[in-house]
Amino acid sequence: MSEIVNRRDLDFLLYEFLDLEALCRSPRYDAYDRVAVDEILNAAQVIAEDKFLSFAAKLDATEPLFEGGKAICIPEVKEALDAYAEAGFFAAGFDEDIGGLQMPNVLCLAMNGMFSCANHSVFGYSMLTTAAANMLDAFGSDEQKSVYLPPMLEGRWFGTMCLSEPQAGSSLSDIRTRAKPRADGSYSISGTKMWISGGEQEISENIVHMVLAKIAGGPEGVKGISLFIVPKYRVNADGLPAEKNNIALAGLNHKMGQRGITNTLLNFGEGGETQGFLVGEQHQGLRYMFHMMNEARIAVGHGAAVLGLAGYLYSLDYAQHRLQGRHPQDKDPSSPQVPIVEHADIKRMLLTQKAYVEGALALVLYCAYLLDRQKTSDDVEAQKQLGLLLEILTPIAKSWPSEYCLEANKLAIQILGGYGYARDYPVERFYRDNRLNPIHEGSHGIQGIDLLGRKVRIQDGAALKILAGKIKETIAEACESEFADEAGVLGSALEELTRTTRTVLACNDIALRLANATLYLDATGHIVIAWMWLKQALAVPRKIAGTHSDSAFYSGKHAATRFFFRYELPKVFPNLKIVASLDDTALNITPKEFIG
């Protein structure tokens, strides 16, 4: 078994749970078929294992250094990204007409999952580059696209997202970076950006920062934010990197995990002018950023899921080989010890990981598949519906894997015991790496406010209605299967969610309405993941003989489904009860009461 992917499960998700083959029959994706997809995944797996996985532990122990204003990484990082670029993977998801491979989104995610799992930090460079290029592709001028997209799609120039500042993390409304118009139509950018991943490095030939800044005289708050392209090196008339653009690396942040990617504090306009180029229109920066946010948030959820997978695969392998103890019914100390995978509590911890990780993977791939269906549909109403479904699923696809696949990593450590706590084994690294995911790209609390404060209210609850309709379709189908009981519980949970939502939205006090938004988010997440499991259970062929080579795989899917419904879904009810009661215990506490 590979340490970075369960190919059997990936095939199940792509071809049985989803219908990638049908997608590949659409004109947009008809360059791909199952044979081509398998070859791409095979090639990606080899590069991910050889060039990414091979030095992940070393990289964690050898952080980038801040030397003479530069950020220096070990050479393996560049070698890995060169191999990724050479395979054309930077261009995977982009349209053919701009030099992309026009792969389905769901395939891009599946393929990139192996890189992200193998070496989470290094994959970060490519993810950020793709995200920046995506935004340019959507909102940049033709000239901007012609200058920046080719080297980014070839992986020669990398991209970053510059949103946060030391005093403005979750509250983008309060950013202070300024953009002053210059005579030539460009802008002079000045200010400080914080937590910028990949903000400085000596790997790529140039860095294309996508920077949020305020133009003087614009509206206050988020309505006055504009988006700029700010390259590390200015680009000359031949499209080549020329003189420095005066972006100073003020320092590297030293993190608990994700140590392999530089995380920077950048000063724009230090020691000279920093030139920036407005993307699209003035004051529309946040809207452009949010357009890309869905994909970025799904990508974070996906990263959390594959880190969960890394721990699951490692601890499963360990449990099959580590001998320790005996069955409880065996009282003879001279009998041989058993592999710990035989112990009930180890099985429970493995099954919990499976339920979390494969449930999360199913959700993020499903979201990517919805994007593909949206892109390939020519029915405007269907596109709208798919868009609304994606809107409401995004905070869940971001937050649920971040929360529960971190929990999965905790269990992987527990299975290895003392060894799991030692840095000689990778599971503690996965746990440290994954701890970032509930924080960045909109913290867990922000996702809750997004869901309960915005998403369930869009068009009078249209998005929630579509989601509930989809879940009910699965419930109806399951009622005709051996999962009728599970379908019944999911139906009750969904009803409870609908009722709770109605109660909360009827409250006129916005502070009280949002007081338990995080609990609402977690409960909705559990319902969605239960739905994902029920869909997976139903995707298992009806009649599989015990001797079939896949029978264990399929019965494992059924076992994980039952497990999630028995051990996890019931947690939803007490949580929704609190939300529905508009409980104000936490809301009303005063700072003084915490410690007296």
Place this chain on the structure above:
Amino acid sequence: MSEIVNRRDLDFLLYEFLDLEALCRSPRYDAYDRVAVDEILNAAQVIAEDKFLSFAAKLDATEPLFEGGKAICIPEVKEALDAYAEAGFFAAGFDEDIGGLQMPNVLCLAMNGMFSCANHSVFGYSMLTTAAANMLDAFGSDEQKSVYLPPMLEGRWFGTMCLSEPQAGSSLSDIRTRAKPRADGSYSISGTKMWISGGEQEISENIVHMVLAKIAGGPEGVKGISLFIVPKYRVNADGLPAEKNNIALAGLNHKMGQRGITNTLLNFGEGGETQGFLVGEQHQGLRYMFHMMNEARIAVGHGAAVLGLAGYLYSLDYAQHRLQGRHPQDKDPSSPQVPIVEHADIKRMLLTQKAYVEGALALVLYCAYLLDRQKTSDDVEAQKQLGLLLEILTPIAKSWPSEYCLEANKLAIQILGGYGYARDYPVERFYRDNRLNPIHEGSHGIQGIDLLGRKVRIQDGAALKILAGKIKETIAEACESEFADEAGVLGSALEELTRTTRTVLACNDIALRLANATLYLDATGHIVIAWMWLKQALAVPRKIAGTHSDSAFYSGKHAATRFFFRYELPKVFPNLKIVASLDDTALNITPKEFIG
């Protein structure tokens, strides 16, 4: 506010929740009164802040080095432990007749909590020394005590516990370290011990290892384990360290957290004979070890609780000073930002931490207080009852804080956001340090088996009956208070626990009976902590005017009680339902089903 203790809360726990003053009136502890106790705590706080807290971050970043067979720490470690020794704290809990200060256990725990919170790794050396000395005091011969106890109580010699081996962690039955009788009555010890904290260092003048080993010809399994004193340096006729005893440091383990204390792989009998001295009788080693286990396990729970406290205090302070965002009802971006402690979700995360941390602290101090009551009681029946109560509370006092105060640390990181994920702030260190606690001193799963497989079955359920009786006393009292509703829910939960226990114990299949032992442990833990909160709520004086200087402190206790009962206790019911159903989903899964 100190970063290592909330003295107001500690006073509440010692004097209002428990009755330390009454304890100090017993002949055993009458050298102490409230004035003396306060002075001790004051003195300890100063040393803990000046000598322990001051370099905790530096120590985490500067692991002990393995140099020429030695383990080298930064000099601050020795300076800290010297200050602790000079204050007499190594001897705090020991009887006066052997040179101890004969402090109440609950006071020792309260005092040591400040050191453990300030610098968890360094405190480990003193905790292990005290534990080893305790065991010697209980089971050593007079001669052994006269040789080893004085330098240990003076903090000149440190102690360790050598149980685990590379192939035997949870399964002590399978240890292979051998003890061969020598002509002079001592033993020749050979074998390898793993994960030995403090197993080698250059801080103390000698190291007294308490080693489990097997004497040839003894019974198989745990019945053939004996306990030995094995000093690093042999002790000469004057009681001074003399020649080396051939214990080789084979390596240092590099851990995720708790990096300040050496964690070692030791080879006994390498390069010459290692002499060991039998403690008590042959083959009774595990019994002796278990005699001390209750205190050691409560100490682990306490360590987890104070690490939780460290994160709580830090994130609370941060939340009061970090400005970010506005109230949801405030749509004016030019209005000033508010401290994040004003946001509902931050309050929820702080209140969750408070509920976990102060609930856990109450439990571990309560356990220490029970020990004191046992020691000061002259009623044999009462002593027996206290002993049984301690037996059943021990797995909970060990596991619940380890699980939930780790969760508290996760929330502390979340409150600090990106800053929390950076190593410049201490909260990620607390999280890394705390991750060990569910693993060592009997893993979380082992505690579940201890509770459901042993403790609830002692004397036909006598221990559980005593615990239930105590909880019912509190419920009865609460029924007459404003917490009558909470008392009712706790009563239902307790009933459900009793019913579930009966159902599970009636099952003849031991594997099935124990299959969900961890869930049983967690549910019982939540019930016990709810009880601790109800007891705290009742310890609040009935009439506190709003202007009273303590009114915020007391109303905070009430808020945390309500919070625990509303947000946490209801989680017990779905968990107990699974346990009672003897669910075998996890038990029956086969290795092949995990991945196919």
